[in-house]
Amino acid sequence: MTVQFSPASQEHIASLLARYPTRRAVMLPALHLAMQEFPAMDDEVCQAVADLLHVPMVDVKGVATFYSLFPTEPRGQYSLEVCVNLSCSLNGARRCLRYLEHKLGIKTGETTPDGRFTLRGMECLAACDQAPMMYINNAAMYTHLTEEKLDQLLQELAP
Numbered sequence: 001m002t003v004q005f006s007p008a009s010q011e012h013i014a015s016l017l018a019r020y021p022t023r024r025a026v027m028l029p030a031l032h033l034a035m036q037e038f039p040a041m042d043d044e045v046c047q048a049v050a051d052l053l054h055v056p057m058v059d060v061k062g063v064a065t066f067y068s069l070f071p072t073e074p075r076g077q078y079s080l081e082v083c084v085n086l087s088c089s090l091n092g093a094r095r096c097l098r099y100l101e102h103k104l105g106i107k108t109g110e111t112t113p114d115g116r117f118t119l120r121g122m123e124c125l126a127a128c129d130q131a132p133m134m135y136i137n138n139a140a141m142y143t144h145l146t147e148e149k150l151d152q153l154l155q156e157l158a159p
């Protein structure tokens with residue numbers, strides 16, 4: 001089955017195409033819209049973006065797979081995105097990641113069997129001064145992580 005953007009997103013992308021200097025310049029806004037509408041940036045979604053922008057699908061896939069914020073696999077309800085870059089690692093991010101792996105019973109990159117949590121290790125998320133830190137669903141930022149804070153957070157997210 002072919003995936004299709006909603007009429008509202010199609011209209012929004014059309015308006016961006018009219019404003020931006022090139023079709024490729026609309027790539028990132030279109031990819032962000034795609035992530036709001038679809039669970040992952042798989043080949044079908046990349047093709048839908050390519051069709052809308054009238055660019056080769058390989059160009060869309062190249063951009064989408066370059067950025068870790070566009071996952072190619074569906075994520076759980078909560079995507080725990082722990083920064084493991086230098087500042088965060090020096091301040092305990094890897095220990096936090098191992099702790100989350102232990103608590104959730106999954107490895108980094110996996111999703112819990114109930115589909116609730118996906119655990120991801122990320123490159124720098126631009127909050128180095130608040131390390132270690134993570135995002136949930138690329139939206140809510142949690143900083144100065146400790147095992148106690150992670151316990152509290154998991155409790156809040158529990159059903």
Ligand code: FES
Pocket residue numbers: 083084085086087088089123124125126127128129131133
């Ligand atoms: S190194 Fe983690 S936010 Fe920059």
